[in-house]
Amino acid sequence: MSFDKRVALVTGSSSGIGEAIAVAFAAEGAAVVVNGRDPGRIARVVARIRDAGGQAIGVRADVANKSEVEGLIASARDAFGRVDILVNNAGGDGSPKQVEEISEDDWDRVLGANLKSVFLVTQAVLPLLKQQGDGKIVNISSQAGRAMTILGGPAYSAAKAGVQAFSRQVAREVAPFGINVNVVAPGIIRSSPRLDSVWDNVPRELRARYLSDIPIGRLGENAEIVAAVLFLASPGASYLVGATLDVNGGRWML
Template sequence: MAAPELSSIDGHVAIVTGATAGIGQACAERFAAEGAKVAIVGRNRAAGERILGEIQNAGGEALFLAGECADAGDMREVASAVDDAWGRVDILVNCAGGFLDAPDIEDVTDEMWAKGLDWNINTKFLITREVVPLMKRNSYGRVVNISSVAGRTGSRNASLDYATGKAAVVGFTRRLAAELGPSGITVNAVAPGLVRSPRVERHSEEHLAQRAASTPVRRLGTPAELAHAILYLSTPGAGFTTGAVLDVNGGAWIG
């Protein structure tokens, strides 16, 4: 059995962006069940309030902070609201991200390109910039950035801006890990494969079955499996792991 001081996040303060659905929601719920105080960050107020209520009804401690993660002012407010409420931040999970369509390059508009990078890399930079000084105060922190198998391979199903943004998440992670290691802060990335989140559930079952068939484990992942991997990287015991990319994609990374 792992020593509790290595595996427990009981009492830790966590911010999870993109926590109003899918992987981020599963992560917020799992962290709260493990005894962490969780700030749920997302744009959808109705979903955020509902998830907050569910966590509180289960005996957990949480806050819902509505915000656009690609907006610097909103992210400044999120960090200061968490600091005001709980006086520290131990864990930051940067989950907000996504894409809409995946056209060929000739049809990628300026707006799509800018939005893709905004959603998938700027969302990580803006909140991390605000949270790192709070982590430095305690010489401790765990940052987990959600990339994608699309940032690791030539995933033709993803949009060009998304694949580019998700590859940038890996560079951001490594560079920041090198900078923050001496401050007791680890920075790692998780690269999910196709996971049954609300975004993915919008595809036809036929399409999802085809995608599952081309994955070594022959199935899609679940948000709970991603939350489990993110939890490991968020524990004190993961302190010797930094700048890593954890492939939680059923082997899609190896083809």
């Protein structure tokens, strides 16, 4: 799949799934905008892409903050002149809590990183995509948006369900401009050593019960999310509008 001459902005690409997506786009010829909040992690991913012969810039921005998002889009445009592909990947839930333990700040932080960010970056990039008459937006939700999860909490689930609903509505709005908006909803993915240790800390019985609900019988890998994202960002996905790809080893069928 070639993304030669395409520009891909991947939010939250300084680690985990986002890093794997950014590296894959660069390997397929795209110029990539790497984003996160930690300059050191961003620099590491940019160097990884450049060392492999790819093209990338790093932009530090909190994607839950409107003015920082505007700066992010301006930096992308200044560096590459356009944006063809936006992957709204930033997010996660550092401290899953039960409903009575969630503070207002927790709620705002989780909804900010996982849902408000999708709204802000989408809104900021749309004028560029409309001007070009072409564009792909892929939003990363989660199976937590539709079913109970053992690694998230109510705030995370609400945010990820919101990503799916938001995406369908926007997909309908912008399809006439040649812009496709779709969603990837991963199951639990071994995205980084940090995720591995979170998973390892889940009680053994709960882990076994969770795995027995997955027909494939294992957690997912970054490459399996990357494949879905690259497909949705490719010309081959031109007739997909507002779809959610559930990349979860078949957990839905149960």
